Amino acid sequence: MAGYIFKRLVSAIPVLLGISVIVFLIMAMIPGDPATAILGSYATPENVEKLNRDLGLDKPLVQRYFIWLGNMLQGDFGRSFSLNRPVLDEVLERFGATLVLAGTAFVLCSLLGVAAGVVSAARQYGAADKAITFFVLLGISIPSFFLGMMMILIFAVKLRWFPVSGMWPIYGARDISALVGHLTLPALALAVVATGVIARLSRSAMLEVLRQDFIRTARAKGVRERAVVWRHALRAAMVGIIPVLGIQAGFVLSGAVYIEMVFQWPGVGRMLVDAILKRDILLVQGGVVFVAACYVMFNIAVDVAQTLLDPRIKT
Amino acid sequence: MSFLRLLARNRLALAGLVVMAAVVVLALITPLLPLADPDVTNTADRFERPFGAAGLLGTDHLGRDLLSRLLHGTRLSLAVGFAAALIAATIGAAIGIVAGYYGGRIDNVIMRGVDMLMAFPYILLALAIVAALGPGLMNALIAVAAVNIPFFARNIRGVTVSIANREFVDAARLSGMGDARIILTEVLPNVIPVIVIAMSTTVGWMILETAGLSFLGLGSQPPQADLGSMLGEARSALISNPHTSIVPGAMILVIVMAINLLGDGVRDALDPRLKSGALSRPMPTTLVRRETPPPAPAADDAVLEIAGLKTEFHVRDRVYRAVGGVDLSLKPGECLGIIGESGSGKSVTALSVMGLVASPPGVITGGRVQFDGQDLIGAPYEVLRRMRGDRVAYIFQDPLSTLHPLYTVGAQLVEAVRAHHPTPRAEARAHAIELLRAVRIPNAESRIDSYPHELSGGMRQRVGIAMALANDPEVIIADEPTTALDVTVQAQILSLLDDLRRERGLAIVFITHDFGVVAQLCDRVAVMYAGRIVEAGPAAAILTAPAHPYTARLMACVPELGGGRRHLAAIPGLPPAVDRLPAGCAFAERCDKAQAACRQGDIPLVAHGPGRSVRCIAPEPAPEPAPDTVTEAAE
Ligand code: SF4
Numbered sequence: 001m002a003g004y005i006f007k008r009l010v011s012a013i014p015v016l017l018g019i020s021v022i023v024f025l026i027m028a029m030i031p032g033d034p035a036t037a038i039l040g041s042y043a044t045p046e047n048v049e050k051l052n053r054d055l056g057l058d059k060p061l062v063q064r065y066f067i068w069l070g071n072m073l074q075g076d077f078g079r080s081f082s083l084n085r086p087v088l089d090e091v092l093e094r095f096g097a098t099l100v101l102a103g104t105a106f107v108l109c110s111l112l113g114v115a116a117g118v119v120s121a122a123r124q125y126g127a128a129d130k131a132i133t134f135f136v137l138l139g140i141s142i143p144s145f146f147l148g149m150m151m152i153l154i155f156a157v158k159l160r161w162f163p164v165s166g167m168w169p170i171y172g173a174r175d176i177s178a179l180v181g182h183l184t185l186p187a188l189a190l191a192v193v194a195t196g197v198i199a200r201l202s203r204s205a206m207l208e209v210l211r212q213d214f215i216r217t218a219r220a221k222g223v224r225e226r227a228v229v230w231r232h233a234l235r236a237a238m239v240g241i242i243p244v245l246g247i248q249a250g251f252v253l254s255g256a257v258y259i260e261m262v263f264q265w266p267g268v269g270r271m272l273v274d275a276i277l278k279r280d281i282l283l284v285q286g287g288v289v290f291v292a293a294c295y296v297m298f299n300i301a302v303d304v305a306q307t308l309l310d311p312r313i314k315t
Numbered sequence: 316m317s318f319l320r321l322l323a324r325n326r327l328a329l330a331g332l333v334v335m336a337a338v339v340v341l342a343l344i345t346p347l348l349p350l351a352d353p354d355v356t357n358t359a360d361r362f363e364r365p366f367g368a369a370g371l372l373g374t375d376h377l378g379r380d381l382l383s384r385l386l387h388g389t390r391l392s393l394a395v396g397f398a399a400a401l402i403a404a405t406i407g408a409a410i411g412i413v414a415g416y417y418g419g420r421i422d423n424v425i426m427r428g429v430d431m432l433m434a435f436p437y438i439l440l441a442l443a444i445v446a447a448l449g450p451g452l453m454n455a456l457i458a459v460a461a462v463n464i465p466f467f468a469r470n471i472r473g474v475t476v477s478i479a480n481r482e483f484v485d486a487a488r489l490s491g492m493g494d495a496r497i498i499l500t501e502v503l504p505n506v507i508p509v510i511v512i513a514m515s516t517t518v519g520w521m522i523l524e525t526a527g528l529s530f531l532g533l534g535s536q537p538p539q540a541d542l543g544s545m546l547g548e549a550r551s552a553l554i555s556n557p558h559t560s561i562v563p564g565a566m567i568l569v570i571v572m573a574i575n576l577l578g579d580g581v582r583d584a585l586d587p588r589l590k591s592g593a594l595s596r597p598m599p600t601t602l603v604r605r606e607t608p609p610p611a612p613a614a615d616d617a618v619l620e621i622a623g624l625k626t627e628f629h630v631r632d633r634v635y636r637a638v639g640g641v642d643l644s645l646k647p648g649e650c651l652g653i654i655g656e657s658g659s660g661k662s663v664t665a666l667s668v669m670g671l672v673a674s675p676p677g678v679i680t681g682g683r684v685q686f687d688g689q690d691l692i693g694a695p696y697e698v699l700r701r702m703r704g705d706r707v708a709y710i711f712q713d714p715l716s717t718l719h720p721l722y723t724v725g726a727q728l729v730e731a732v733r734a735h736h737p738t739p740r741a742e743a744r745a746h747a748i749e750l751l752r753a754v755r756i757p758n759a760e761s762r763i764d765s766y767p768h769e770l771s772g773g774m775r776q777r778v779g780i781a782m783a784l785a786n787d788p789e790v791i792i793a794d795e796p797t798t799a800l801d802v803t804v805q806a807q808i809l810s811l812l813d814d815l816r817r818e819r820g821l822a823i824v825f826i827t828h829d830f831g832v833v834a835q836l837c838d839r840v841a842v843m844y845a846g847r848i849v850e851a852g853p854a855a856a857i858l859t860a861p862a863h864p865y866t867a868r869l870m871a872c873v874p875e876l877g878g879g880r881r882h883l884a885a886i887p888g889l890p891p892a893v894d895r896l897p898a899g900c901a902f903a904e905r906c907d908k909a910q911a912a913c914r915q916g917d918i919p920l921v922a923h924g925p926g927r928s929v930r931c932i933a934p935e936p937a938p939e940p941a942p943d944t945v946t947e948a949a950e
Contacts, residue, residue, distance in 0.1 A: 015430070015431060015434050018427075018428075018431035018434070019431060019434060019435065022431060022432065022435075022440075023443055026440075026443045026444055026446075026447050027443070027446075027447055029447045029448065030447050121596055122596070124595065124596045137572065137575060137576070138572070140575060141519070141568055141571040141572035141575050142568050142571075142572075143523055143526060143527065143530075143546075143564065143567050143568070143571070145527065145530050145546065146546060146560075146564035146565075146567060146568065149546075149550065149553055149560050149564065150561075150564070152553065152554075153553065153554070153557050157554050164554075206596075207595075207596050210596045210597060211595075211596065211597060211673070212716065213711065213713070213716040213717040214716065214717055214718055214719045214720070215597070216597070216671055216673070216711070216717070217709075217711060217717045217718065217719070217782075218719065218730075219599060219671060219700075219703065220669065220671055220703055220704060220708070220709040220711075221703065221704035221708075221730065221731045221734055221782065221785075222700050222701065222702070222703035222704035222705055222731075222734045222735055223704075223730060223734045224700065224734070225599045225696070225700075227730075227734075228599070232719055235719075235721050235722070236719065236720065236721055239721070250435075250436040250437065251436070251437075253436040253438075254436045254437055254438035254439070255438075257438050257442070257531070258527055258530065258531070261530075261531060262550070269438075272439075272442050272446075273442070273531050273532070273533065275446070276442060276445060276446045276450065276533060277450065277532060277533075279446075279449075281446065284442065284443065284446040285443075285446075288439045288440075288442065288443045291436070291439055292434065292435050292436065292439055295434070295435070295436050296434055299434075309721070310721060311721065311766045311768075312720060312721075312766070312768050
């Protein structure tokens with residue numbers, strides 16, 4: 001197992017390099033002098049000259065890439081001009097908040113989505129199936145930012161069950177109950193779309209498995225139907241569902257950008273949008289590379305989980 | 316045409332189509348409608364409520380007419396979404412076709428690149444592109460299109476690979492056609508439907524995405540507004556004036572939902588598996604819809620008695636009569652063989668006993684299965700479940716697919732025991748090891764922790780047998796348990812079953828298509844053809860002197876008894892399709908002795924010598940005195 005994890009980590013290196021190349025090339029599309037573009041309104045001659053020295057921006061493209069890569073590997077993602085602090089510090093701080101939000105939403109959508117898919121498949125064409133199918137359709141059609149706004153209107157403004165926005169109360173203790181209160185609405189809004197997709201795919205994965213011969217064997221053994229569905233069928237269906245969960249994690253992370261805007265969540269998504277509007281190029285560049293790299297690592301974890309679940313995969 | 320009909324049958328998809336068509340038409344004629352200018356501000360009339368003096372939907376934070384802005388915004392959002400889908404599809408398809416058509420290095424390099432792009436959470440890529448190009452609707456469109464290119468490239472590449480290796484492409488190449496022409500004239504026309512489907516399923520997504528970027532303030536810039544930026548601008552007034560948010564948000568919801576409904580309908584109409592109902596989930600027990608009351612039980616010493624069993628498959632409007640009235644009885648300790656070609660209904664008969672025929676599409680439409688003093692047809696699920704595996708156990712063909720692939724054989728054996736007899740795990744495990752020993756699996760203590768795929772075919776089948784023995788059942792129904800095995804293993808399994816049967820006094824129903832197996836194991840045999848028994852009696856008597864022409868033919872194609880797997884296709888012709896059974900004898904088409912009388916009326920199963928019966932008007936003469944009693948029972 002350790003050997004397999006190591007192999008997967010090694011195989012991630014070219015992907016990570018590819019990601020850095022793609023981000024670098026996109027940023028190289030910025031028209032005009034790079035130093036001026038990066039500095040924007042801070043582009044005094046001294047600043048331009050200093051940046052050119054630090055990042056080698058007057059050098060050819062290939063050389064510039066390796067300087068950038070080398071800096072990043074040493075933990076130097078550059079300096080954000082709009083915030084006047086190192087990019088990495090800012091990204092790490094913001095990414096923590098995003099992880100809390102996206103992580104919660106991911107756990108929610110995985111549990112709810114799989115459960116809904118299983119119930120839906122087990123009661124195919126029944127009332128529960130129809131209800132779930134309808135909510136799934138609604139869930140995958142509603143823009144998460146609109147849903148978030150409606151949730152604020154209903155649950156925060158009308159019913160006053162939850163705070164309107166933010167991660168922490170402005171006054172008062174920053175304890176776990178305060179966090180849960182602030183987290184509930186955004187996490188739910190973020191989870192809804194992915195729940196729909198996961199429920200849908202889980203349903204069809206379950207229907208596929210429920211027709212298999214080993215399900216008939218379980219029934220012929222006299223295993224209770226509940227165990228047939230949740231123990232036999234779901235276990236086998238998980239092999240197909242786990243990769244979907246990995247892909248959906250990317251969608252949850254993406255959706256977090258909208259939800260962070262709606263709920264004023266101090267995450268990395270809002271940071272990126274602000275950075276784009278302020279044309280803080282280094283902050284965007286660093287944030288994108290960092291988050292994408294984390295996502296690649298997460299997918300390796302998904303692969304490892306998959307091998308743990310399926311003894312037939314050779315590790 | 317049939318595609319459109321299928322689509323029309325799906326009411327939800329039709330609703331989606333209607334809504335979408337209405338929205339598109341509305342968007343197209345927006346400039347012609349007598350609407351206020353969407354961009355004229357009038358701060359005096361800010362935040363007018365809907366249905367008030369200031370227009371149907373009221374006004375926004377700058378006093379602009381919301382209805383007009385909504386329609387213009389819809390127009391813009393639709394245009395941008397469709398444009399993004401079109402661009403992504405075109406570029407993605409071009410990349411996919413090149414990669415799929417040329418293959419090799421080119422394919423490798425391109426697909427590596429595509430994989431890298433797909434390694435991003437999509438919005439990061441879109442944000443990076445917008446960051447580089449600067450905010451703006453055009454740039455948002457480019458970003459959304461670019462992010463979706465890999466999806467199209469990968470899909471189209473797959474299709475192209477399968478097309479590029481077909482004969483007509485080879486033929487075109489041999490005739491000296493250039494690659495560009497082949498791609499344009501041979502490949503592209505075959506790929507276009509796939510592109511269209513992929514587009515129809517992603518266009519809703521693209522509309523959502525561009526609206527999203529506009530919502531973030533990165534797409535359309537004021538005063539121009541698509542639905543996303545309308546929502547984004549309204550956000551600051553969400554609490555005081557929710558209607559300005561709800562109007563554009565609801566519109567996005569309606570559009571995307573209509574597109575999704577339509578897309579699902581298209582997919583369902585094109586997926587042949589959905590048409591055949593193959594994606595239906597089999598229920599825990601077979602559906603029972605008896606059209607006639609079950610026959611009265613014959614009070615005799617049988618442990619299991621099947622009478623007048625009828626099982627059908629209802630697939631859409633067609634009915635397949637898989638089992639058309641079968642009578643069988645099994646005495647304690649007896650081995651009864653059921654033999655026939657595939658499709659003769661022998662397995663369906665066996666599965667009907669415990670309600671294990673997959674349903675849908677299976678339906679038991681008549682008969683009685685008498686076991687333990689009660690009729691099991693139509694018995695409540697819990698009654699059947701308690702008997703399954705405890706008193707009547709099954710052994711199935713091909714244990715690789717009938718054992719759960721992800722649990723160890725030990726876990727599956729333990730479960731079989733504990734499903735009926737709550738025992739502590741350790742005890743059940745010890746019992747499982749015993750069972751593995753009983754079926755002569757060496758190193759049972761270590762084998763118990765193996766997964767099915769780690770065992771050989773013969774070992775797996777032994778596990779299947781051990782599982783059937785777990786609760787000391789009275790009856791074992793073995794459905795071709797040796798068919799998937801090679802000859803020597805087959806012989807071992809058969810002798811194992813024979814020994815177990817003698818040691819434990821098991822009654823066995825043995826389904827097979829191999830007379831060699833019948834000779835080795837069975838006391839009595841029933842020959843099935845087209846869902847009915849055509850001959851039944853003591854195995855030895857039938858093997859020495861078959862009475863039904865079909866039995867005789869079946870035996871004639873067996874080169875040597877006890878040999879390996881064989882197919883009975885050596886009989887000319889095919890069994891009749893069970894949804895179109897001819898009148899009279901079902902075997903008439905293939906029978907040498909067929910005569911006019913064979914094709915008229917139902918031919919009954921009549922007694923034919925001691926303990927024998929046959930369904931034929933011209934059977935081989937019985938060695939004993941001629942038949943004198945007429946009976947419908949396979950005694
Ligand atoms: S009934 Fe006629 S056709 Fe049928 S098996 Fe007998 S002889 Fe052949």
